[in-house]
Amino acid sequence: MIKSIRFTVVRASSYYVLGGVRLYDLNGLILPIKFTNNYDAGATAYFHIENKHYNSGKATTTNVYSATSYAVDNAFDTSTYTETDSTRNNYWLSGSANYVDLSFDNPIALSKIDLRPYCGDGASRKINSVTIALTMYNGEVVTKTFDTSSYIENEKMTIDLLAMLEESGKSYNELFLMKNISTNKIYSTDVFRQEYLVKMTSNTVDAYGGNITVSASSVYSVNYLAWKAFRRGAGDSYGWVSLNGKTTNQWLQIDYGERKYVNWVRLTSRNYNQPTEHLKSFDILGSYDGVNWKVVGEFRDVPSWGQSETREYKLQFPKDYRYYRVSVIANQGYSNYVTIGDVVFGYTSIVELDNLNEENYKKYGSSEIRDFNMPLGSIIKPIHKEQIQNNNVASVTLGERPKSIKLIKR
Numbered sequence: 546m547i548k549s550i551r552f553t554v555v556r557a558s559s560y561y562v563l564g565g566v567r568l569y570d571l572n573g574l575i576l577p578i579k580f581t582n583n584y585d586a587g588a589t590a591y592f593h594i595e596n597k598h599y600n601s602g603k604a605t606t607t608n609v610y611s612a613t614s615y616a617v618d619n620a621f622d623t624s625t626y627t628e629t630d631s632t633r634n635n636y637w638l639s640g641s642a643n644y645v646d647l648s649f650d651n652p653i654a655l656s657k658i659d660l661r662p663y664c665g666d667g668a669s670r671k672i673n674s675v676t677i678a679l680t681m682y683n684g685e686v687v688t689k690t691f692d693t694s695s696y697i698e699n700e701k702m703t704i705d706l707l708a709m710l711e712e713s714g715k716s717y718n719e720l721f722l723m724k725n726i727s728t729n730k731i732y733s734t735d736v737f738r739q740e741y742l743v744k745m746t747s748n749t750v751d752a753y754g755g756n757i758t759v760s761a762s763s764v765y766s767v768n769y770l771a772w773k774a775f776r777r778g779a780g781d782s783y784g785w786v787s788l789n790g791k792t793t794n795q796w797l798q799i800d801y802g803e804r805k806y807v808n809w810v811r812l813t814s815r816n817y818n819q820p821t822e823h824l825k826s827f828d829i830l831g832s833y834d835g836v837n838w839k840v841v842g843e844f845r846d847v848p849s850w851g852q853s854e855t856r857e858y859k860l861q862f863p864k865d866y867r868y869y870r871v872s873v874i875a876n877q878g879y880s881n882y883v884t885i886g887d888v889v890f891g892y893t894s895i896v897e898l899d900n901l902n903e904e905n906y907k908k909y910g911s912s913e914i915r916d917f918n919m920p921l922g923s924i925i926k927p928i929h930k931e932q933i934q935n936n937n938v939a940s941v942t943l944g945e946r947p948k949s950i951k952l953i954k955r
Contacts, residue, residue, distance in 0.1 A: 546652035546653065546654055546682040547649065547652060547653055547654070547655055547679050547680070547682070547706075548648065548649060548652050548681065548682055549647060549648040549649065549679075549680045550646070550647045550648075550658075550677065550678070550679055550680075551644055551645070551646050551647075551677070551678040551680075552566070552620075552645045552646075552647070552675055552676075553643055553675065553676040553678065554643055554644070554672040554674070554675050554676075555672060555673045555674045555675075556643070556671075556672055556673070557668065557669075557671040557672060557673045557694065558669040558671065559640065559670075560610070560638050560640055560669055561638070561639045561640070561641075561642060561643045561644075562636055562638055562639075562664060562670045562671070562672055563620040563636060563637045563645050563660065563672075563675075564619070564620055564635060564636025564637065564660065565620075565622050565636070565660050565661030565701065566621045566659065566660045567621075567623060567658065567659040567660075568594075568655055568658060569655060569656050569657045569658070569659075570654065570655065570656060571654050571655075571656050572656075573656060575623065576594050577594065577623065578592050578594050579592060579594070579754070580618040580621070588605060588606050588607060588608065588609050588612075588617055589603060589604070589605045589617065590603060590604045590616065590617050590618035591603045592604065592621075593742055593753055600649055600650060600651050600740075601650045601651075601742050602647065602649040603647075603648055604617045604618055604620070604621065604645060604646065604647050604648075605617065605645070605646045605648070606637065606644060606645045606646065607641075607642040608640070608641045608642035609637065609639055609642075610639055611638070615636065615638035615639075616637065617637050617645055618637075619635055619636050619637050619638075620636055620637035620645055621647075622635065636661075636664040638670065650740070651739075651740065655706050656706060656707055657703055657704060657706055657707075658706060659701055659702065660704070661696075661699055661700065661701060661702065662675065662693035662700070662702055663693075663696050663697060663698050663700065664699065665698045671696075672693055673692070673693060673694045674690055674691060674692050674693055675690070675691050675693055676688060676689070676690040676691075677689055677691070677706075679706065679709065679710075687709055687713045689709050689712070689713075691704065730897055731898045732897055732898065733898065738891065739891050739892050739893075739894075740811075740889055740890075740891040741801065741889070742777065742889060743757050743775050743799070744775075744776055744777050745759055745776050746772070747772055748760060748770060748771055748772045756802030756803070757775075757799065757801060757802060758800040758802070759771040759775050759797075759800070760798050760800075761785055761787070761795070761796065761797050761798065762787065762791070762796045762797075763787050763788035763791050763795060764785070764786065764787065764788060765787060765788055765789060765882055766786075768783065769783060769784065769785055769786035769884075771785055771797055771798070774797060774885045774886065774888050775799060775887075775888060776887075777887070781815075781816055782815055782816050783815070783886075784813075784815045784884055784885055784886035784887060785797050785884065785885050786822075786882050786883075786884045787873075787883045787884070788882065789881055789882055790880075790881065790882075791882060791883070792873075792875070792876050792879065792880065792881070792883050793874065793883075794874075795873040796830075796870050796871060796873060797870065797871045797873075797885055797888065798868060798869070798871075799870075799888070799890070800835065800868050801868075801869075802867070803867060804833075804865040804866060804867050805865060805866070805869075805890065806863065806864070806892050807831070807841070807860065807863055807869060807892055808859065808860050808863035808891075808892045809857055809858060809859050809860060809892065809893060810829055810857070810858050810860065810869075810871070810888065810889070810890050810891075811855060811856070811858075811887075811888070811889040811890075811891070812855070812856055812857075812858070812885060812886075812888060813853060813854065813855040813856075813885075813886040813887035813888075814850040814851065814853060814854045814855075814884070814885075814886050815852070815853070815885075816852045816853040816886065817884070818852065819879060819884075820849055820850060820851070820852075821849075821876065821878040821879035822876055822877065822879040822881070822882060822883060822884045823849070823876060823877050823883075823884060823885075824844075824847065824850070824873060824876060824877070824883065824885065825846060825874075825875045825876055825877045826845045826846060826873075826874040826875045827871055827872060827873050827874055827875075828840050828842065828843055828844070828871075828872040828874065829841050829843075829844075829858075829860055829869065829870070829871060829872070830869070830870040830872050831864055831868065832866055832867065832868040832869075833866055833867055834867075834868075835867075838870065839862070839864070839866075840862060841860045841861070841862045841863055841864060841866070841869075842858060842859075842860035842861055843861065844858055850877070853886065855887075863892070871885060871888060
């Protein structure tokens with residue numbers, strides 16, 4: 546699982562350039578990377594990737610030739626599931642910075658990267674080489690340099706990340722998959738975490754392009770509308786604030802426009818010096834139609850909050866509802882109103898593999914067994930590469946069971 550990628554380029558002449566970068570998942574499909582402010586982001590640009598495993602992050606560098614014409618986000622193509630040929634006049638350009646960093650809020654599994662070493666507009670904008678540095682979830686860095694001097698204008702270059710990892714000397718014999726011996730199903734040991742991030746600019750407009758609507762039972766004023774708690778604004782003094790005098794039976798709601806499976810919620814308090822305004826007892830509710838609601842999480846007498854404090858709560862009864870609501874039962878004692886600074890819903894899961902083979906072992910195996918969700922009562926054991934090669938999985942035995950595995954009812 547990759548936490549970040551650094552692209553370091555060696556210029557052929559006057560400029561450092563990077564363009565036509567595409568990311569591919571483990572099935573070889575393009576991951577559509579969508580930036581908040583396309584082609585106008587300067588040296589830092591925030592993005593999200595919405596596919597089976599939602600993710601987000603940012604692209605950064607230290608210099609851009611022009612914030613409006615050659616911003617850092619220009620290096621990345623495409624925002625769709627299909628290839629485009631828009632790399633000419635669409636790339637990052639700098640006279641002094643020689644790298645672009647792409648970092649992910651959650652580690653991501655990638656199979657390959659495309660890029661265009663020469664996007665056109667003259668030989669001064671060619672690059673002679675590119676070095677790819679992958680920082681893995683455990684901090685390990687895998688690096689390889691590729692000669693790009695012979696590439697012609699707009700020619701695509703593909704970098705096999707799985708091959709990079711294997712060539713680096715990473716021992717796949719030390720990786721594990723997991724088998725539920727009660728169902729005979731095989732799983733990755735890596736946790737896949739999906740955050741349903743939105744960036745609301747009003748109650749009905751999501752800057753990320755989602756069909757999202759948010760609402761609340763009441764609001765203090767136009768400065769504290771429902772959307773203020775769904776704008777990735779954690780850390781400031783805004784967020785949602787209920788009407789003055791309303792501290793119980795209040796709610797904050799999001800309609801995703803489609804069903805979303807959710808098994809956790811992340812809440813952040815406002816950055817305001819009134820500790821008793823925050824949540825104390827609340828429910829998380831889900832609904833298919835916005836009328837009939839079911840409890841998916843119950844939380845009572847939670848500790849007092851600090852300013853801009855973030856907490857994540859696992860939901861006891863997760864399902865795939867379209868509407869989700871934070872239903873306030875009581876705040877920490879303030880008589881004027883109740884507040885929420887920021888809300889994010891999401892889910893954590895592991896990947897069930899269709900079959901057990903060496904390719905899946907390399908793609909999904911992990912060098913450590915980490916916390917993940919499995920149905921209660923499952924019996925789990927590691928699978929080594931030798932058992933795959935010898936077709937002897939059914940007879941694998943263990944000296945002792947890994948202590949870090951937790952069995953959690955879903």
